[in-house]
Amino acid sequence: VLVSNSGRRAQPNESRLIKLGFEPGSWDHFVSSGEVAWRSFGEMATSGKLRPGTKCLLISRDNDRSAIEGLPFALTGSGDEAELVLIAASEGDRFDLDHYRRLFAPAAERRGPCFCTNPDMIMLTAVGPRFGAGRLADLY
Template sequence: VSSGEIAWRSFHEMEISGKLRPNTKCLLISREGDRSAIEGLSFTLTGDGDDAELVLIAASEGDRYDIEHYRRLFAPAAKRQVPCFCTNPDKIMLTAVGPRFGAGQLADLYESLGGSVTRIGKPYTPIFDAALALAGNPDRSTVVCVGDSVEHDVAGGIGAGVATALVLSGILADTPDLAELFDGLNAYPDYTTDLFKFAD
């Protein structure tokens, strides 16, 4: 289950209940033109913040555009208080050209411009609740959240009441002082591992 799927369900329910009118103009921020976040929904895509009625940040192309590109795109919508949803709050993403700003930083930018953002992915509880429901709502003491982000995976797992295992590769590969990071976020993993992969 993904946070994008949770968002899709929410939008679909809003359509059914009449809280979201048909053909709402959506400014979709994704990678390489990916429209899977809105497939089957009655949105009309717009590439312009001036006439957007909803902003959906599904991904970042921080390896293609600089932050000013997004500032120009978001500013008119944020000024008009257009609601924004971020389905991937990760602030850093790994790309072929190195770490770049993720969708979470774009959500922060939107807020800094005066808009409001609803975040759906980790560390926020809806994604954990949905994943646990899909697994049959097991006893949370038997569940481990595995990830490479202290801010999202560890803090989110703690908030959801499950154990956490921090993967030390990925975005943390070049982090010199993990203790300082743990202290700064007040989030301490139960376990650490150098690598995580599924067995062949």
């Protein structure tokens, strides 16, 4: 069993391992924090604790939407509209903290719920170490 704090779901993580040269099937099960969160949101939707069409501000890398695919969220790119913020990753190599501060401010001022599925404070990028999703959660 492989356990990861990745904000991505299990399948994208498994695909990444295979691309890195790991033998497919050399693990029995892959568990990621992104997968656990996705399943939890699904259970919340089934039980009625999560309203269909909830406006979600998703913070991810490389346009990855696996964290919400199949869930009853309506994506928004605006903190003004967000009813829920999901931080699955950071693009600290593309944006500075002030960008995220401005993006989050309206939702944070309303005390909208924020979920972080990858607590890394620092991540390694092609341009060197940058702030991770955990740092964004602290900022929120």
